[in-house]
Amino acid sequence: MVAGQKALEEFAAGRVKVIADHREMPSGIVHELMRLGVEVEARQLDVGDFIISDRVGVERKSVGDFLQSIVDKRLMDQAKRLSEAFERPVLILEGKGLYSRRAIHPNAIRGALAALTVDFGISILPTRDEEESAAIMAIVARREQLERTRAVAIRGEAKGLTLPEQQRFIVEGLPGVSAVLAQRLLEHFGTVERVMNATEEELREVHGIGPDKSRKIRKVLSAGYEVKDP
Numbered sequence: 001m002v003a004g005q006k007a008l009e010e011f012a013a014g015r016v017k018v019i020a021d022h023r024e025m026p027s028g029i030v031h032e033l034m035r036l037g038v039e040v041e042a043r044q045l046d047v048g049d050f051i052i053s054d055r056v057g058v059e060r061k062s063v064g065d066f067l068q069s070i071v072d073k074r075l076m077d078q079a080k081r082l083s084e085a086f087e088r089p090v091l092i093l094e095g096k097g098l099y100s101r102r103a104i105h106p107n108a109i110r111g112a113l114a115a116l117t118v119d120f121g122i123s124i125l126p127t128r129d130e131e132e133s134a135a136i137m138a139i140v141a142r143r144e145q146l147e148r149t150r151a152v153a154i155r156g157e158a159k160g161l162t163l164p165e166q167q168r169f170i171v172e173g174l175p176g177v178s179a180v181l182a183q184r185l186l187e188h189f190g191t192v193e194r195v196m197n198a199t200e201e202e203l204r205e206v207h208g209i210g211p212d213k214s215r216k217i218r219k220v221l222s223a224g225y226e227v228k229d230p
Contacts, residue, residue, distance in 0.1 A: 015037070015142070015145075015146060016038055016039070016138070016141040016142050016145045016146065017038065017039040017040075017041060017141070017145070017152050018033060018038055018039070018040050018041070018050055018051070018052055018137060018141055018152070019040075019041050019042075019043050019045070019050065019051040019152055020033075020040050020041070020042055020043070020045075020049065020050050021042075021043065021044065021045040021048070021049045021050070022042045022043065022044055022045075023049075024049050024050070024060070025040075025042050027130065028130040028131075029060065029130040029133050029134050029137075032130055032131050032133075032134030032135075033134045033137065033138060035134075036134060036135070036138045038134075038137075038138050038141060046085075046176075047081045047082055047084075047085040047086075047178070048082055048085065048086070048089075050137060051152060052090075052137060052140050052141045052144055052145075052152070053141070053144035053145060053148075053150040053151065053152055054150055054151055054152070054179045054180070055086060055087035055088045055144075055150065055179075055180060056086060056087075056088045056089075056090060056140060056144055057082060057085055057086035057088075057089055057090070058090045058091075058092055058137065059078060059082050059089070059090070059091050059092070060091075060092045060094060060133060061091065061092070061093055061094065062094050062095050063093065063094065063095035063096065063097055063098050063101060064095070064101060066093055066098075067098075067101060067104055067109070070104060070108060070109065070112050071104065075112055075116075076115065079091075079115070079116050079119075079120045079122055080120065082120070082122060083120040083121055083122060084178075084181070084207075084208035085178040085180060085181070085208075086178070086180055087180045088123070089120065089121065089122045089123070090122065090123045090124075090125060090140070091116060091122050091123070091124045091125070092125050092127055092133050092136065092137075093124055093125065093126045093127070094126075094127045094128075094129065094130065094132075094133050095127075095128070095129070096128065164186075167186055167191075167192050168182045168183060168186065170192050171185055171186060171192060171195055174217050174220065174221075175213070175216040175217055175220055176213045176216060176217070177213075177217070180208070181206070181208050181209065184206050184207060184208060185203075185206055185209075188205065188206050189202075196221055199218070200214040200215060200217075200218050201214075203217060203218070
């Protein structure tokens, strides 16, 4: 084993955790993460492919998929959702030949990259292959979870949480509300009670809450409870 690889494995080994969308589990990147000693937990994620902390979410695209998402116009919608869900959204762009694989004008590709960075605040990390993608995620996970002591954003049991964590836990139970959105809502309204009593218009004052999401939140909070017989 070369010295650099050994140092990387010691850097990440057994001390950090990454949540992966269940569709990523058969991929080589998950194998590489586990080989580096990173704990990988499979979940069904609504946004992104990997969650590294309560503020870092990662969308991973091969060069081919990235180009296809430009063609079929999926890219901007995915970028919007990623930036709304995470304070530090990241796109891992994996592979070579970005400007040579498809008959797409280079300016269209450059425009898409610029929009991701400028309009949506997404950090773009180019990698050669799955091994390098895993290495970068392992290092980011260590920085977030160990150096900055940030938790992986995962909704589980509320036992043993501090009061702010309990408040965020409650708000995260609302439809479409991620850990980042829960924090924004609480910072904006001040208390859980005010979040729950907010109108659709007031909810939309918070970045990341649009008409559809505010409508769903109010529906859950105001609809009568009905138990239907099976």
